[in-house]
Amino acid sequence: xxxxxxxxxxxxxxxxxxxxxxxxxxxxxxxxxxxxxxxxxxxxxxxxxxxxxxxxxxxxxxxxxxxxxxxxxxxxxxxxxxxxxxxxxxxxxxxxxxxxxxxxxxxxxxxxxxxxxxxxxxxxxxxxxxxxxxxxxxxxxxxxxxxxxxxxxxxxxxxxxxxxxxxxxxxxxxxxxxxxxxxxxxxxxxxxxxxxxxxxxxxxxxxxxxxxxxxxxxxxxxxxxxxxxxxxxxxxxxxxxxxxxxxxxxxxxxxxxxxxxxxxxxxxxxxxxxxx
Amino acid sequence: xxxxxxxxxxxxxxxxxxxxxxxxxxxxxxxxxxxxxxxxxxxxxxxxxxxxxxxxxxxxxxxxxxxxxxxxxxxxxxxxxxxxxxxxxxxxxxxxxxxxxxxxxxxxxxxxxxxxxxxxxxxxxxxxxxxxxxxxxxxxxxxxxxxxxxxxxxxxxxxxxxxxxxxxxxxxxxxxxxxxxxxxxxxxxxxxxxxxxxxxxxxxxxxxxxxxxxxxxxxxxxxxxxxxxxxxxxxxxxxxxxxxxxxxxxxxxxxxxxxxxxxxxxxxxxxxxxxxxxxxxxxxxxxxxxxxxxxxxxxxxxxx
Numbered sequence: 001x002x003x004x005x006x007x008x009x010x011x012x013x014x015x016x017x018x019x020x021x022x023x024x025x026x027x028x029x030x031x032x033x034x035x036x037x038x039x040x041x042x043x044x045x046x047x048x049x050x051x052x053x054x055x056x057x058x059x060x061x062x063x064x065x066x067x068x069x070x071x072x073x074x075x076x077x078x079x080x081x082x083x084x085x086x087x088x089x090x091x092x093x094x095x096x097x098x099x100x101x102x103x104x105x106x107x108x109x110x111x112x113x114x115x116x117x118x119x120x121x122x123x124x125x126x127x128x129x130x131x132x133x134x135x136x137x138x139x140x141x142x143x144x145x146x147x148x149x150x151x152x153x154x155x156x157x158x159x160x161x162x163x164x165x166x167x168x169x170x171x172x173x174x175x176x177x178x179x180x181x182x183x184x185x186x187x188x189x190x191x192x193x194x195x196x197x198x199x200x201x202x203x204x205x206x207x208x209x210x211x212x213x214x215x216x217x218x219x220x221x222x223x224x225x226x227x228x229x230x231x232x233x234x235x236x237x238x239x240x241x242x243x244x245x246x247x248x249x250x251x252x253x254x255x256x257x258x259x260x261x262x263x264x265x266x267x268x269x270x271x272x273x274x275x276x
Numbered sequence: 277x278x279x280x281x282x283x284x285x286x287x288x289x290x291x292x293x294x295x296x297x298x299x300x301x302x303x304x305x306x307x308x309x310x311x312x313x314x315x316x317x318x319x320x321x322x323x324x325x326x327x328x329x330x331x332x333x334x335x336x337x338x339x340x341x342x343x344x345x346x347x348x349x350x351x352x353x354x355x356x357x358x359x360x361x362x363x364x365x366x367x368x369x370x371x372x373x374x375x376x377x378x379x380x381x382x383x384x385x386x387x388x389x390x391x392x393x394x395x396x397x398x399x400x401x402x403x404x405x406x407x408x409x410x411x412x413x414x415x416x417x418x419x420x421x422x423x424x425x426x427x428x429x430x431x432x433x434x435x436x437x438x439x440x441x442x443x444x445x446x447x448x449x450x451x452x453x454x455x456x457x458x459x460x461x462x463x464x465x466x467x468x469x470x471x472x473x474x475x476x477x478x479x480x481x482x483x484x485x486x487x488x489x490x491x492x493x494x495x496x497x498x499x500x501x502x503x504x505x506x507x508x509x510x511x512x513x514x515x516x517x518x519x520x521x522x523x524x525x526x527x528x529x530x531x532x533x534x535x536x537x538x539x540x541x542x543x544x545x546x547x548x549x550x551x552x553x554x555x556x557x558x559x560x561x562x563x564x565x566x567x568x569x570x571x572x573x574x575x576x577x578x579x580x
Contacts, residue, residue, distance in 0.1 A: 067470070069469070069470060072466070072469065074392075097472055097473075097474055098472070100471070100472045101471075101472030104471065105466075105470040107463060107466065107467065107470075111461075111463035111467045112467075113464060113467065113468070114485075114486050123471070123481070124472070124473070127468075127471070127473040127474075127481065128471070128472055172467070175471065176470070176471065179471055
């Protein structure tokens with residue numbers, strides 16, 4: 001089986017025109033264990049970048065290091081530079097809370113707050129002290145942007161737990177864009193959803209790309225091929241002396257190149273289903 | 277491979293599926309075990325049943341309006357539980373006000389903010405568990421000593437009793453609040469933090485509100501334990517013969533368990549009937565509190 005990049009977006013430049021977020025020699029450790037080794041890559045503004053690779057290749061770990069969510073895990077440590085507009089996120093004077101306000105995150109399992117649909121959206125702007133002229137308008141705009149307004153406009157005061165899984169995940173995306181981040185990180189956002197809900201999220205991602213930069217981790221290669229402008233393939237390398245496995249970036253290129261003409265044999269093996 | 281002589285399944289088998297499987301639910305071993313389990317339940321349940329039935333039989337004749345309206349008296353026909361009921365309410369109310377904010381705050385710190393690898397924090401954690409197992413009379417003695425040390429002469433006041441019972445209840449509230457907080461899924465905290473909320477905002481706006489039903493249940497159960505305590509209050513010299521309504525934190529008081537204790541130690545059999553009637557009132561209040569706790573738990577319990 002071969003997968004063809006379906007967005008066939010020939011306008012994607014060879015290199016990101018605007019590098020919004022860059023990784024330079026990024027290493028992530030959990031205690032003594034090195035989960036990700038020496039990742040160098042740049043994310044283009046208003047592009048969708050997919051991180052793919054077999055389980056345990058460190059792609060989710062790398063994603064979480066991009067908005068300092070890894071800081072919340074005991075013993076996690078990031079070395080190297082992650083820069084947003086040239087500013088190091090791990091600088092001593094940078095507050096991780098400020099980082100997360102600029103770089104939002106959507107998780108694998110939809111995790112709406114145990115509140116009403118309205119309050120799920122309003123929570124972010126409220127805690128960030130944003131003073132919109134009208135919270136009602138902000139909620140409506142945000143839900144419209146996330147293609148959820150028509151489905152929920154009559155039940156804004158009802159619990160978000162009453163929504164379907166796909167709707168919950170779109171609510172989580174809406175909640176993220178309500179605080180107007182620059183970048184949205186998505187950690188396998190469709191892995192708990194059925195194909196129809198998945199396709200709606202993918203449509204949404206393509207629309208959001210106009211205003212946001214999106215980085216998505218996915219196990220679904222077809223998904224990467226469908227939505228991503230660029231794709232990075234990661235794999236796990238085993239250290240011959242210690243036996244430890246660590247994630248490395250194998251190949252990072254335009255999605256069309258990765259899926260149609262990969263330059264590394266390991267990438268080709270993975271996307272053609274021979275490995276992983 | 278030398279599989280030739282072994283049958284590893286996969287062949288057509290002619291044997292019937294009927295009959296018992298060894299170790300299945302209908303085997304002798306399983307049935308014996310099940311009987312033992314039922315027996316254990318039966319013993320526990322029958323003790324409770326005997327207790328309730330005998331108390332009811334002993335006390336129902338005296339369970340009338342007098343017990344709620346009258347003050348204690350040397351004449352068992354006129355004696356009532358009124359000041360003891362009010363005293364219990366005063367003491368438990370004060371305990372609730374003292375312990376719930378303190379216990380919830382301590383639990384929130386231990387669960388959400390304290391570094392769990394820090395030795396000092398682990399020492400505290402371990403000792404909160406130990407404190408919950410300390411006999412209540414020890415807390416009575418501690419309260420007695422403390423009140424003496426700070427120069428309080430009249431120790432048989434509502435506040436003194438409440439302090440002793442608070443020490444008894446606090447570790448239980450801390451433990452049950454921690455459990456309620458732990459039951460809030462990590463994803464909720466992560467979702468909040470990923471939006472740029474601070475850990476403090478996350479704790480107060482997401483984690484704590486989600487844990488409120490669990491905290492309420494645990495607190496009510498802890499308070500109902502304190503309601504039945506007599507020992508620490510007796511150590512503090514709580515009055516056993518009160519002919520006035522307690523009217524403040526510094527007022528003298530008696531509580532239901534103390535009144536029951538007093539009546540059972542009298543020689544006249546009429547007072548024993550009165551004690552049984554008072555026990556019924558106390559049991560009814562305890563059962564009502566536990567019922568409220570169960571209702572809260574079932575009604576607001578979230579299935580994540």
